[in-house]
Amino acid sequence: MTGHARHEAGKGDVDSAVRELLLLMPRMAGRVKRIPVPEVLQSQSLAPRHLSLLSYLLLDGPMTVNDLAARLEVAPTTVSLMVGDLSGKGILDRREDPSDRRRRIVAIAPEQHDAIAAWLAPGAEAWRRVLTPLSPAQRRLFVDTLHAYEAAVAEERER
Template identity: 60%
Template sequence: MAFSTDDTVRALLLLMPRLVGRAKRLGVPAALRGHDLAPRHLSLLAYLQFEGSLTVGELAERLEIAPTTVSLMVADLSRGGILVRREDDTDRRRRIVAIAPDQLAAVDAWLGGSAAAWRTALHGTTSAERETVVRVLRAYERALGEQR
């Protein structure tokens, strides 16, 4: 069945609220509740979970936001005991950021369900198809930002 652009938009407008609703129902683990976590924190934690320890600059580059914004987020999450910061052994001016060891299971529980769902949804797709999914979602995000 060939979908026209309008058919696709209609299907996505019906689907997106359900996707968001289901993602929200995954819920924040008890260990992370009360920390006033926002979607931006989820993105930061996802990078640290999947890539391991990173510097503030590396996080800023990946999140496509200013290093000062990342520093503020890291400070908030560090005060809450979710993240730890340490000096880089090779350059004492740099700080390495990581998920606190006692919070790893909670962060994994929070992000793991969504990651597993994406792996299931993407199973059997080609690299080009996966690239298209990410490209389209990024374009949608940009277009929403331009609507303001």
């Protein structure tokens, strides 16, 4: 995109900004798709929610199924099914919570941690690099805008 087109989009012309984003989004998606998936995960047919689950565990460490469900905004039974599937494949570990034996703590299996970190960490680092210079209000606006876009796309598909 030329500097002129970016300049126009920055001046508040919504159509120019839409054009710029329509060109940018497929490039971003293409770059993400070209990140090599670790060999252990290549045959697993992972859905985006699996990637989100793995990202939370990588960035925030082990947590309960209920904590994961709250973060993923899905039912605990959905997370339990995903965790059961990924545990059976050796990708995740489930262990008893020492403070409450009825609860299970979910973590990335130690033997898979390095491969998953090598796969997901560069994206997290890129987001950190571009979000760090922004003020907290600007970061919130950016994230809220992406949420609103995702909701609007879902709404358009339902029409």
